[in-house]
Amino acid sequence: MPPGTFTIGEAATRSGVSADTIRYYERIGVLPKPPRSDAGYRRYTDAHVGRIVFVRNAARFGFPLKELSSFLTSREKGQPPCRSVRAAGERLLQDMERQIVELREARDQMRRTLADWDTRLARTPPGTPARLLESLAPRVS
Numbered sequence: 001m002p003p004g005t006f007t008i009g010e011a012a013t014r015s016g017v018s019a020d021t022i023r024y025y026e027r028i029g030v031l032p033k034p035p036r037s038d039a040g041y042r043r044y045t046d047a048h049v050g051r052i053v054f055v056r057n058a059a060r061f062g063f064p065l066k067e068l069s070s071f072l073t074s075r076e077k078g079q080p081p082c083r084s085v086r087a088a089g090e091r092l093l094q095d096m097e098r099q100i101v102e103l104r105e106a107r108d109q110m111r112r113t114l115a116d117w118d119t120r121l122a123r124t125p126p127g128t129p130a131r132l133l134e135s136l137a138p139r140v141s
Helices: 010-014 019-028 046-061 064-076 082-123
Strands: none
Touching: 010 019, 010 046, 019 046, 019 064, 046 064, 064 082
8 A cells, every 4th residue: 555545444444434434425426536556445545534524524514415516516616616505504504493493393292292191191090091192193083
């Protein structure tokens, strides 16, 4: 292995992802395919590891890898995707805000259901079914 290069296993360890993740990143185009040794082994550099960490962090932020790939392609063509990245970040935030509202509503419904179950259980003699799970089904007219 030439100096300054390392195997996929070493790249995985250095970047904190699995070798399968690295192969996937290459397959979908968010990581350029590395050169190969005469024996056909991939040879990674610190630049590859930096790109892997960058992609992982962008994915953790919420960017879908396909969208990230298009940003990187634009960048490589000399077309800075900054405004598209900002707009996508705004969409991610709006989606998160919507999910938070939905989760709060679901939490409140769960609290009401548990309070209802407490009432049912208090009125149900021991050994008699309270039919708690059935109360979750929507009522059919």
